[in-house]
Amino acid sequence: MNEQLRAISELDRVIHEPGRLMIFALLGAVEECDFLFLLNQTEMNKGNLSSHLARLENAGYVEIEKTYRGKVPRTLLRLTRAGRKAFDRYRKRLKAAF
Amino acid sequence: MKTELQDYMERPKRYNNIDGTGEMSVGLLLLGFALLRFLRSVLPEDSMLRRDPGDFLLLFGGLGAVLALIYWSTRAIKKHITWPRTGYVAYRRSAKSRLTVMVAAAVFGFGFTCLMGFARRHDAMSLARMGYLAVMPAAYAIFLYRFDRECPWKWLVLLFTALGLLAIGLIVPGNIVELVRPVGLFLGLTYLASGAATLYLYIRHTHPPAPEIE
Numbered sequence: 001m002n003e004q005l006r007a008i009s010e011l012d013r014v015i016h017e018p019g020r021l022m023i024f025a026l027l028g029a030v031e032e033c034d035f036l037f038l039l040n041q042t043e044m045n046k047g048n049l050s051s052h053l054a055r056l057e058n059a060g061y062v063e064i065e066k067t068y069r070g071k072v073p074r075t076l077l078r079l080t081r082a083g084r085k086a087f088d089r090y091r092k093r094l095k096a097a098f
Numbered sequence: 099m100k101t102e103l104q105d106y107m108e109r110p111k112r113y114n115n116i117d118g119t120g121e122m123s124v125g126l127l128l129l130g131f132a133l134l135r136f137l138r139s140v141l142p143e144d145s146m147l148r149r150d151p152g153d154f155l156l157l158f159g160g161l162g163a164v165l166a167l168i169y170w171s172t173r174a175i176k177k178h179i180t181w182p183r184t185g186y187v188a189y190r191r192s193a194k195s196r197l198t199v200m201v202a203a204a205v206f207g208f209g210f211t212c213l214m215g216f217a218r219r220h221d222a223m224s225l226a227r228m229g230y231l232a233v234m235p236a237a238y239a240i241f242l243y244r245f246d247r248e249c250p251w252k253w254l255v256l257l258f259t260a261l262g263l264l265a266i267g268l269i270v271p272g273n274i275v276e277l278v279r280p281v282g283l284f285l286g287l288t289y290l291a292s293g294a295a296t297l298y299l300y301i302r303h304t305h306p307p308a309p310e311i312e
Contacts, residue, residue: 025106030187033110036307037185041109074186091103 007097014059015090019044019052024079024087027062032078053077061086110187112245117180118296119172120245121289126171129286130164135279175297183304209233230274231267234285235260255292259285 015024022042027033039049056062061083065076079087114120134157138148146152235256242252266280 021103022106025103026109029107029110029190031190032188034181034186037113037187040184041106041113069182072182076186094103 004097007093011093011097012086012090014055014061015086017052019048020056023049023052023056023062024083024090027077027079028084028087030078032076035075035077038077056083110189112248113184113187114189115245115296116184117175117300118293119175119180120241120293121296122293123168123172125286125289125291125293126168127161127164127286128282129290130161130167132279132282132286134160135282139279179297179301182306183300226274227267227277230277231263231281234281235263238289249296252292255288259288262288 015021019042023038026038026041035049035053038053039046042049044052053062053064057064061080063078063080065078067074067076137160138153138156141148147156238256238259242249242256246252262284263281266277266284270277270280
C-alpha cells in the first residue's frame with residue numbers, strides 16, 4: 001500500500017463524513033455554539049443534524065448541553081478535549097494524504 | 099476539500115459582523131475620539147480640562163464611556179436580535195489570539211509614533227499625511243476581504259471612504275494632529291452608517307425560528 005492510501009485509510013471514519021466534517025470545522029473554530037447556528041451554517045435539516053450530533057456525542061467528541069433561554073429551549077454544543085485532539089489529528093493526516 | 103474545510107472554519111469569524119456590530123463598534127470608537135477632541139478644542143483656554151491631568155482624564159474617561167457603550171450595545175444587539183435569529187456563538191480566547199491582538203496594537207502604535215515623528219520634518223509632512231490617510235481604507239479593505247466578502251456593496255463604502263479621505267486631505271491644511279478630528283468624524287459616521295445598514299439588511303432577511311424542541 002502506498003503512503004497516500006495508507007494516510008487515507010488511517011483517517012478517523014467518524015469525522016471523515018461530509019456532514020460531520022462540517023460540524024467539526026465549525027465547532028473547532030469556536031468555544032461553543034448553539035444548535036441554531038449549526039443548522040444555519042451547515043444547511044442540514046434538523047433530523048440530519050441531530051443524528052450526526054448524537055453520533056459525535058456517542059464517540060465522545062461533542063458535548064451537548066440542553067438549557068433554556070427564558071422559555072425557549074436551547075442546545076449548546078462544544079467539542080470535548082478528545083474531539084479537538086481527534087480533529088487536529090485528522091487535519092494532519094489529511095494534509096499528509098494530499 | 100482543504101479549501102472548503104478552511105472556509106467552514108472561517109465562517110464563525112465572518113459571522114461576528116453579520117449584524118454590523120463590528121463596523122458600528124469601530125465607528126463609535128472613532129466618532130467618540132473625534133468628538134472628545136472637538137470638545138477639548140471648544141473649551142475655554144483656562145479650562146482645567148485643557149491642562150494635564152484634566153486633559154488626560156477627559157480623553158481616557160470619555161473613551162472609557164465610549165467603550166462601555168460599545169460593549170453594552172453590541173451585547174444587546176447580539177442577545178436580542180442576532181442569537182435568536184441565526185444562532186449563538188462564543189469565540190475562543192486562546193493565548194495565541196490575545197498575543198496577536200497585542201502584537202497588532204503594538205505595531206499600530208509604533209507605526210503611528212514613527213509617522214508622527216516623521217511628520218515633524220516639514221519636507222516629509224505631505225508624505226506622512228498621505229500615509230495617515232491611506233491606513234484606514236487599507237485596514238477596511240483587508241477587513242472586507244477577510245470577513246465580509248458576502249456584501250459587495252461594502253466595496254462602494256470603501257470607495258466612498260477613500261474619496262472622502264482624499265477630499266479631507268485636500269481641504270484640511272496643517273499637520274496630522276489637525277487631521278485627526280475631521281478624519282475621525284468622517285470615518286466614524288461612515289462605519290456607523292455602514293454597520294447600521296448591515297443590521298437593517300440582516301433584520302430584513304432573517305426571522306427567528308418558531309420555538310420547538312430541538
